[in-house]
Amino acid sequence: MKVILHADMDSFFSAVEMRDHPELKGLPVIVGGEIREENGESTDVKAKKIRGVVSTCSYEAREYGIHSAMPLTKAYKLCPDAKVLPVNMALYKHVSQEIMAILRRHADKIEQVSIDEAFLDISTRVSDWREAKDYARLIKDEILEKIGLTCSVGVAPNKTVAKIASDFVKPDGLTVVEEGHVKEFLAPLNVNRIPGVGPKTAEKLKKMGIEKISQLASCNVQTLIAKFGNYGNKLHKRANGIDEREVEEERERKSLSRERTFAEDTNDASVLNACVDALSEEVYKAIEKEGFVFKTVGLKVRFEDFRVLTRAKTMKTFHSDISTIKRIAKQLMTEERYRDKKVRLVGVRVSNLTLLDDKQMRIV
Ligand code: TTP
Ligand code: MG
Numbered sequence: 562m563k564v565i566l567h568a569d570m571d572s573f574f575s576a577v578e579m580r581d582h583p584e585l586k587g588l589p590v591i592v593g594g595e596i597r598e599e600n601g602e603s604t605d606v607k608a609k610k611i612r613g614v615v616s617t618c619s620y621e622a623r624e625y626g627i628h629s630a631m632p633l634t635k636a637y638k639l640c641p642d643a644k645v646l647p648v649n650m651a652l653y654k655h656v657s658q659e660i661m662a663i664l665r666r667h668a669d670k671i672e673q674v675s676i677d678e679a680f681l682d683i684s685t686r687v688s689d690w691r692e693a694k695d696y697a698r699l700i701k702d703e704i705l706e707k708i709g710l711t712c713s714v715g716v717a718p719n720k721t722v723a724k725i726a727s728d729f730v731k732p733d734g735l736t737v738v739e740e741g742h743v744k745e746f747l748a749p750l751n752v753n754r755i756p757g758v759g760p761k762t763a764e765k766l767k768k769m770g771i772e773k774i775s776q777l778a779s780c781n782v783q784t785l786i787a788k789f790g791n792y793g794n795k796l797h798k799r800a801n802g803i804d805e806r807e808v809e810e811e812r813e814r815k816s817l818s819r820e821r822t823f824a825e826d827t828n829d830a831s832v833l834n835a836c837v838d839a840l841s842e843e844v845y846k847a848i849e850k851e852g853f854v855f856k857t858v859g860l861k862v863r864f865e866d867f868r869v870l871t872r873a874k875t876m877k878t879f880h881s882d883i884s885t886i887k888r889i890a891k892q893l894m895t896e897e898r899y900r901d902k903k904v905r906l907v908g909v910r911v912s913n914l915t916l917l918d919d920k921q922m923r924i925v
Contacts (some may be wrong), residue, residue: 562626562684562685562688562689562716562718562740562753562828563682563684563687563692563718563719564682564683564691564716564718565597565680565681565682565683565684565695565712565717565719565720565722565723566668566680566681566682566683566697566715566760566809566843567678567680567681567714567715567716567717567720567723567724567726567727567827568664568678568679568681568687568700568701568702568704568712568713568714568722568778569677569678569713569714569724569727569728569731569835570624570657570660570677570678570710570712571618571620571662571710571711571712571713571731571732571733572615572618572619572620572623572809573616573620573676573677573730574592574616574648574683575591575592575615575618575619575632575880576619576657576710576711576719576739577649577652577653577710578590578646578649578817579593579619580650580709580710583854585619585644587620587621588619588621588642588643588644589617589618589619589621589624589625589627589640589641589642589643589644589836590618590619590621590643590644590646591617591621591622591627591633591636591644591645591646592615592616592617592645592646592648593613593615593616593617593618593633593636593645593646593647593648594612594613594614594647594648596767598738600856600910606850608640609624612633613632614629614630614631614632614633614634614725615627615628615629615631615632615633615636615726616629616648617629618636618643619878620732622640622643622648624676625639625640625643625921626639627640628897629642630688633645633869641760648665650849653676654672654676654852656710657676657677657852659675659707659708660677660704660708660710660712661679663700663703663704663707663708664681664700665681665835667681667683667686667688667696667699667700668681668682668683668808669681669682669683669684669685670682670807670808670809670810670848671808671809671810672808673851673852673916674851674854675851675852676850676851677728680723680724681718682714682807682808682826683696683810684892688858690737690739690740692896692903693716693737694716694735694737696716697716697735697736697737698810701714701725701733701735709734711728711733711909712733713728713730713731713733713734713735714727714735714736714737714738715728715735715736715740716854717734717743718735718738718739718740718743718802719802719803719804719806720806720842721755721756721799721802721805722743722746722747722802723738724756724806725747725750725754725755725756726738726746726920728834729752737877741870743802744778744801744802745803746802746823747774747775747778747800748773748774748775748778749774749775750773750774751763751772751773751774752766752771752773752774752776752800754773754774755774755796755799756799758796762789762796763809765788765789766817769784769788774800776801777796777797777800778801779811780800781815782794782797782798785797795846796881797852811905812882815912815914816857816910816911816912816914817844817847817848817851817853817909817910817912817914818844818859818861818909819840819843819844819847819908819909820840820861820906820907820908820909820910821836821839821840821906821907821908822863822905822906823877823906823907824906826865826903826904826905827903827904828901828903828904833894833904833907834891834894835893836907837860837887837890837891837909838887838891838906839882840890840908840909841886841890841908841909842883842887843886843909844886844909844910844911845882845886848911848914849881850912851916853913853914853915854879854880854881854914854915855879855880855881855886855912855913856875856876856877856878856879856880856912856914857873857874857875857876857911857912857913858874858885858886858889858890858893858909858910858911859871859872859873859874859890859909859911860872860873860890860894860907860908860909860910861906861907861908861909861910862894862904862906862907863902863906863907864902864904864905864906865902865904865905866902866904867905868902872893873910873912874889874892874893875913879913879915884904886909886911890909894907
């Protein structure tokens with residue numbers, strides 16, 4: 562019997578802040594960009610200069626419609642009384658390591674997926690689904706007792722279903738989907754519950770008359786392949802509760818990249834630089850969320866004649882900051898020798914990655 566557990570901390574950054582500042586308990590709390598008071602002690606919202614976006618917010622703040630990635634100005638309009646705290650990433654990373662250490666002791670194999678979530682293979686630790694539920698309860702209790710935070714847990718026969726299950730009841734949820742009950746669990750859920758199905762895929766499926774996972778599951782797989790290519794096949798499998806992927810013990814991400822194709826080919830240096838800046842920011846956000854640091858920054862340029870050039874620079878030590886990505890990517894762009902040609906696509910990549918909890922690492 563294969564038993565996979567997925568654990569995801571509840572409103573992670575804000576929960577850490579509320580744990581360390583008990584006076585915030587029960588309040589709408591936002592963790593995100595900074596706030597500057599222009600008029601000293603003024604409490605007038607309009608007098609406050611608010612920048613940045615919401616990283617996350619407490620469940621109390623979510624009641625006002627606030628969510629991750631929302632501009633802080635908008636969040637403030639929805640809830641002028643919200644307490645806004647700056648992002649203390651070093652603290653959250655430290656707490657994350659403590660949590661992962663607890664989880665590691667309870668698993669045959671563990672795969673950390675981001676700063677606040679992990680898959681555990683607990684197949685040899687339990688002998689039936691009732692035991693699996695008790696085991697999950699024990700893990701939740703230990704995290705609450707030792708770390709002082711709640712998490713939501715899903716237990717299921719595979720990774721996809723375990724992840725959907727951990728999100729099913731939140732916060733402080735525990736959902737077990739036994740083998741044999743997978744299809745009935747998935748059937749009534751919206752397709753966007755499937756990990757990786759974002760607004761674009763959901764919209765395409767809606768146009769095909771597919772909104773629920775049950776409809777996706779019974780859709781002809783060839784129709785999905787015609788529409789989505791290989792991804793259609795994967796979608797069909799996931800909707801049918803099929804996922805053969807193993808929990809990967811040492812999650813080694815080799816690289817992470819983002820690229821953009823221009824609507825019109827260009828060799829305008831300011832346009833290219835702005836694009837490199839934006840892509841660097843996207844790459845940075847993605848690795849920061851997953852807790853990775855990097856040694857190599859690379860640039861990819863595809864020209865109007867479809868020739869592709871890739872350049873990369875590797876540093877001696879690991880880095881974790883956005884300015885290094887931007888600086889090196891732009892440097893590589895300037896060094897580019899074929900500037901007379903127009904550019905069709907630009908990509909920024911970081912590689913030589915390691916998770917921040919690697920004890921050997923020196924971060925610059
Ligand atoms: P999530 O697990 O997606 O969110 P969460 O833990 O805050 O809330 P939930 O109870 O729904 O799980 O992300 C984990 C942390 O990653 C989150 O606390 C803050 C950070 N994060 C960002 O910085 N920006 C983002 O857009 C998202 C989604 C998360
Ligand atoms: Mg979370």
